Amino acid sequence: MVGAVRSVQPIGAILGEGPVWYDAALWFVDIKRQRIYRYDPARDALQEWDAPGEVGWVLPRAGGGMIAGLDTGLHAFDPVSGQFEHLFDPEAHLPGNRLNDATTDAQGRIWFGSMDNAEQDATGRLYRAEATGSSDSGLSPVVITNGPAIAPDGGALYHTDTLGRTVWRVVLNDDGTLAAPTLFCEIAPGEGHPDGSTIDAEGCVWVALFGGWGVRRYDPADTLIETVRCPVANVTKIAFGGPDLRTAYATTARKGLSEEDLRAQPLAGNLFAFDAGVAGLPVHPAKL
Template identity: 40%
Template structure:
């Protein structure tokens, strides 16, 4: 999952399996690598500075300058086979993150909302692979997908108490070539979804209708985010994992970071409160 940092004027994204946080400066092309000691599923910036990292063994505070890592807390201390995956802040600065079984892909995952250290609420259980977390520009809708279901869900969202309700299918993808992975929204309230195993990112209208498709030369399209000083560049992350030698030969750019101009702009990500 990529995030554009207005504070740093850099794009941050992660490698889950070769654990690292990357920082790209489009002004000079510089890329910094922050190597991690265990799998990292998602992250967000903090108002207080630095990052919050969702990792295999819990949530960690991370100082991007000193590169010091400190355990914040573990929402699942009794589930050692789980890890934290996709996550994002809502418009009020709560961090939402989903967990998943890291081995057998059993439905042991949960979607959590975290407001402060130790204050953690659970809302969706029985998840296999949590993905596609995003919030509408006004914060009144929450998007979420359990990837194997091939459905993107949308919830009414109360910005004040942070409770999602009235879940319904936003887009049923059973007739699509791929499955829902990471998502972001634009200023028009449209959802951009990375369709993994389908070589594309799809823009959906607020009614769940396909409006635009960006084709890529790789199959493992994993997530996307708007970035750049004007938030007018869609950055797209991809993966090499699971590809055969033959597939890698046909997809030499697998695992690369892509950028596309879409004619629209994104919405700045909210920082973790406190």
């Protein structure tokens, strides 16, 4: 049974995103404020760092530190010093793009997407990065890629076309190649746009709804089995955290809301939490 949704940090993010539980804390970003956060719920303490660009996500790196996806590509990020080291940019030829969402698989590969920052042209692609380099996944380009998520057995990847209102399931082979995508779910007009996705220990897919006031949980057969209503319209992604990985943390956004909307949604952009009623999966550090 899902618990009540509560605001746990008054961030007021313009575009909160990329939550991931690591090192007994929740890491997340505000893309438009170019900021990385670390929230320690045991101490109710928040740390923050400025990034050298629009940062879409951070993930733990095997051996220490983090990997951050920015509008200028992948960077190594050292939380101790606050320093960033540029690694590579798969889209240096597309200055209007930025990186948007990411996850890791059991092999330590990073699956990350890009998008047109103007949200107009289908220039967003899904990439795979590993110790030997990075490559295009081969999936068709879209305007906004989102929510790459990996099934518990590692045999499937879920990929979101946000403006197309669709989430796709793709067979993921051991060598990192992908099969042809099949439609997993579609969000009807007026019900928001699918944003970040996360998978729980039972293999169910949680899809955050930007403009849809909540999060949906689908079973592996694509049946909608639960909807969690939130007090703000723009929910961007959830991550499972806490000692038992049963607390769902949700990032949200003020982006696109009018002054009237913001008066009606004073908590917009905050970090929220609720008891998910199910455990999540631990993050795999990136081997990069």
